[in-house]
Amino acid sequence: MVAATTHITISGLSYSWPDGTPVFDGLDLAIGPGRTGLIGLNGTGKSTLLKLIAGEFAPAAGTVRVTGEIGHLPQNLTLDTTRRVDEVLGIARARAALHAIEAGDPDEAHFAAVGEDWDIEERTRATLDQLGLSHIGLDRTVGQVSGGETVLLRLAALLLRGPDVLLLDEPTNNLDLDARQRLYAAVSAWRGVLVVVSHDRELLERVDHIADLRAGEVRWFGGTLAEYEEALTVEQEAAERMVRVAEADVRRQKRELIEAHDKLAGRTRMAKKAFENKKEPRAVMRMRKRTAQESAGKHRIMHEERLEQARERLTEAESAVRDDDEIRVDLPFTAVPPRRRVLSLDGVAVRYGARATTELQGPERVALVGRNGAGKTTLLNTVAGELPPEAGEVTVHVPLRYLPQRLDILDESLSILDNVRALAPGTDQQRVRAQLARFLFRKERPDQRVGTLSGGERFRASLAALMLAEPAPQLLLLDEPTNNLDLSSVRQLTSALASYRGALLVASHDLPFLRGLGITRWLRLDGELSESEPL
Structure with missing residues (x-):
């Protein structure tokens, strides 16, 4: 990149995990204007690199220089639920001063607080409208908005500040389809330096460069994700x-x-x-x-x-040949005959007011979509028997397994092998090892303790435990399964589910992933559960 236009310069950067495992050792990197998609396998240090650039982590050696102001949207965003929206947006002081002046208070401190921001409320409302948040009042508290809206509020705060460098870490993870479209538009309109860590294919089709982080080094590819893959x-x-x-x-x-x-x-x-x-x-x-x-x-x-x-x-x-293997596993016992009833929901009402009446038959692949807060996760928890319905009846006609967003179905103190055998006690150990090899846990890896696994490995182990369980699951529930997965892990999940012969009910906002599954039926939850046109 041309030095005169470089906004992020990293020289000789070294950094290690708390246990001493090196993440970067002498990394040199320069990032200039434009939109950069930072990709790589889970655990390669993408989020860590953003935090080093943002100054939240200090390198063990080397330097990080950034031209201009930085705005950072982290992956795991936690905000005080008692804070008002205008406080999150960073306009509370200027807004209060402006209201005081309008009320006739001539205190100079108010004018100093306003500065040049006389149109702060108008600019704020325009930014909120751009992100589909025009319905959110500035005096509301964070606790009154959904998780996806919280992410967009934090992004709105960054856009109002107008930083020179914008760092986004998996920004679409908790966003519904409409919110994602708003974020895509904001990214497409960005004219400064933007670095986005994401597995969202549609978002990565809106970048100018792909930076592939692998083994502590970055390789550059010009163009979008599709051009990178080609x-x-x-x-x-x-x-x-x-x-x-x-x-x-x-x-x-x-x-x-x-x-x-x-x-x-x-x-x-x-x-x-x-x-x-x-x-x-x-x-x-x-x-x-x-x-x-x-x-x-x-x-x-x-x-x-x-x-x-x-x-x-x-x-x-x-x-030079990448070892991003695909999961290939034969699961004949998960097969469900066509038209056999799998799940019946009869007038089911769940918390937050969502209602559902429907029936799943045979090896259907059903996508459950809807806005944030519509009750998709609550409905899945109710079908899985983790929550009782407020009204109505849930009848599951076949063996069922559920993979929740939080991936907490495994005992972290046990090995991968022992976790799988706990769900399939009648299966010979050597057969379990052979099956785990198809989930890419080979040689001694099945003996590794679950608590030491990376995010992508934990996901594969959880998926293996569910799909190899006894009795074989003929109905599989998945809740936002691609959240926090790298692109390779998403491909592995898709290939694993291609071998699954039972019925699938998947709640997800990841349209490329859903289309890759070969969805046969789309259901939208918006107060009532209803049939939807394919998305």
């Missing part, structure tokens, strides 16, 4: 070809080394036979034997070196 596909195909060439070279070098050994053995036999027959003077035979051994030895050493070099080239070629 370039990566070409690159990976070339890398896989190089692996095949390197493997063939290793095989050839092994053959030539064996031939070299055979030649050495043959020359040794001939020299020994000649020595025993004594057809030449002893000194000549000794010299001939020594020369043959030295020549053959050099030949063998040369081939051993070539083999080692070929192996090094193979290792280098393999390192």
Whole structure:
């Protein structure tokens, strides 16, 4: 990037987790104007990098320099529910002073508080309207708005400040479809420096660059996520070809080394036979034997070196191929015959007033959509039996399993293997290990304690425990399953669910993910549960 336009400069940055595990070691990075999508596997340090740029974390070594003011929207946003909306927006002092002046109070402190912001309320309402929050009064408290609205309020506060550098960490996680569209528009309109960490494909189609964080280093790709994936596909195909060439070279070098050994053995036999027959003077035979051994030895050493070099080239070629494996698991016992009743909701009323009457049959794949606060999670909790219905009847006709947003279904003190066996006590341990290998937990990994897993690993372990449970689940409930998952983990989840033969009921705002599942029916919860057109 051109130094004159660079707004974020990172030099020799080093940082480690509290347990001493290095995250960055001598990272150099420059980010200039435009919208940058920062992607990478879970646990690679994307959120940490944003916090280092924002000055919330201090590097162990190196420097972070930012030109201008920074605005940071963190992934896990916690706000005091008693604070008023105007306080969250950062306009409470100027607004109070403005009202005092309008009421006839000439105190100079009020004029100082207002400064140049005489139109602060008008600008604030315009910003709120831009984000679909025009219905929220400035005197309301945070406790009176939904979680998604809280995220948009914090974004509105940043937009009002007008920072030079805007850092967004998974901003769409808790947003409904309408709110996401508002955020997409705000990102598309941004003209400063913007860095967004996200797995949201639609959001990443609105960036100018993709920065791929992997193994503590950042690689740049110009364009959107689709263009990045196209370039990566070409690159990976070339890398896989190089692996095949390197493997063939290793095989050839092994053959030539064996031939070299055979030649050495043959020359040794001939020299020994000649020595025993004594057809030449002893000194000549000794010299001939020594020369043959030295020549053959050099030949063998040369081939051993070539083999080692070929192996090094193979290792280098393999390192360029990404190990973002897909989950592939056969789950025949989850199959549900067509038209068999799976779930019946008869006049069910849940907390917050949502009502539902419907029936799921056979291997339907049903998407549950609706605005934030409509009661989707509450309905799933009610179907799963974790909450009683306020009225009506829930009847589940097949074995059911539920994966909630909070991913708290596993015992953190136990290993992955022991957690799965607890849900499938009749399954042989070796069979469980074989199945866990298909969920990418190979070799000793099933013995790892759940409490030590990364977010993406914890998700895969939870999914494995549910899908391998006994009896096999023929109805699977998922609540916002792609929240906090990296793009690779979303692909893994999609491939795993492709093998699932039961009925799916998925609450999600992630449209690309839902479309990838092959949704057969769309339900919208907006007071009443109703059929919806495909989104």
